[in-house]
Amino acid sequence: MTQATRKAPLDGIRVLDLSRVLAGPWCTQNLADLGADVIKVERPKVGDDTRAWGPPFLKDENGNDTTEAAYYLSTNRNKRSIEVDMATPEGAKLIRELATGCDILVENFKVGGLSQYGLDYDSMKDAFPTLIYCSITGFGQTGPYRERPGYDFMIQGMGGLMSITGERDGLPGAGPQKAGVAVTDIITGMYATVAILAAIQERNRSGLGQHLDIALLDCHISMLANQNLNFMTSGKAPERAGNAHQNVVPYQVFKTSDGFMIVAVGNDSQYRAYCEAIGVPALGQDPKFVTNRQRIIHRAELIPQLEAIMASGKRDDWIAKLEAAGVPCGPIQTIDQVFAHPQVIARDIWKTVPHPTGGTAPTTASPMRFSATPVQYRRAAPMLGQHTDEILKELNDRKESAAPTF
Secondary structure (H helix, E strand, O other): OOHOOOOOOOOOOOOEEOOOOHHHHHHHHHHHHOEEEEEEEEEOOOOOOHOOOOOOEEEOOOOOOOEEEEEHHOOOOOOEEEEEOOOOHHHHHHHHHHHHHOEEEEOOOOOOOOHHHOHHHHOOOOOOOOEEEEEEEEOOOOOOOOOOOOHHHHHHHHHHHHHHOOOOOOOOOEOOOOOOOOOOHHHHHHHHHHHHHHHHHHHHHHOOOOEEEHHHHHHHHHOOOOHHHHHHHHOOOOOOOOOOOOOOOOOEEEOOEEEEEEEEOOOOOHHHHHHHHOHHHHHOOHHHOHHHHHHHHHHHHHHHHHHHHHHHOOOOHHHHHHOOOOOOOOEEHHHHHHHOOHHHHHHOOOEEEEOHHHHHEEEEEEOOOOOOOOOOOOOOOOOOOOHHHHHHHHHHHHHHHHHHOO
C-alpha cells in the first residue's frame, strides 16, 4: 500500500457521542481527527450547552453573528450532529439502534443518569458485547462522591491544583488561582482518548468491549505529577510558588526593563552558561549556587541578585544572549502574539474550514502529526441536527441490508 492510499488511523471506527460541554467532546474530537466517524447526539432545539456559551460567536459571510459560539466550535470539529430526545422511548430506542453500528460510546452524564433510559453500561453490555463504553464523570463510578456532579473549576480546587497555583503568600496578589483554561476537562479528555485507543487494541485480541471509568478528579490528581511525589516523599504539601519552580532554580519569570520573560535553567551547566551570558560568571561558580540543590536551599539569596540584573536590560536583548548561550528562555506572549509567531505560522496551527452558514470557521490544528496519514480537517463543528436526515438514512439502509431475504 502506498502512502497516498493509506487511510486515516481510525478510518472505519464509528463513535456514538452522548457527551457535551468539554471533557467528553474533547475526547471525541480527538477520535474524529484521527478519522473516526463521530455521531454527536444532541437535545432537540437546544443541543450541546456550549453552543450558547458566547459571545464571541462565529460570524457568517456577511460579518453577522451566527448562533455558533466560539467555545462550541473549539471542541466539535469533524463530527456529525443528530437531534434525538433520549427522554422519550422512541429517542432511547433510536440511540440503541445507532449503537448497533458503533464501536465506541462516550457519555458524561452523572452516575446512573442514563439508566432511566436503558442507555447505561449495565443495560447495554449484554446486547452490545463488542462496544467500548466510556463514561466520563466528576468522581468516577465508585466511592462516596460517585453521584455528585463535577466541574472543572471545583475539581481544580478539590484536586490541589489551586493550592499550588498563584503568587506566594505574603506577596501582592497572593492566593489560590485557577488555570487560565479548563485544564481538568482537557486532560480528562486526553486520558479518555488514550484509554479508548488502548481498549480498541485489546478488543482486536479478545473480540470484546468493556467499560471505561474516567473521572475528572482522578485525571486531575494524576496530572499533578512531580508535585504529588514532592508530597509523597517528603510528607510536606507543596505551596504556591508564583511563577517560580519548587524543584528547579532559576526557573521562573523575570521582569526586564521593558517587559517580562521566562528563564528555564534545567541543569547546572545551563546555570553556569546563564551566569556567563548575563555578565556574572562568579555567581555560576559560587559554592552556594553551583548545584541545583544548593540553589534551592539558597534561593532567597540568589534570586534577588538575578532579578536586579535582569531588570537592567531589555527583554529581547536578554533572549538573544541566552539563546546564543543555549539557555532555555522565551517571552510571555498574548494569544494574538502566539498566532503571529513565525514558528506557529510555520507549523500551520491556524486552520480554516468551510462552515454551513456560508462562511468559514477557524480551528486550531491538532498537535498530532503523522507522516503518512495526517489529520484531515473534514468539516467544521456541525450545526445542531445538521446530519439528522443523513444519519437516519444510513441507519435505515443498514437495517435493510441486514434484513433476511426469502
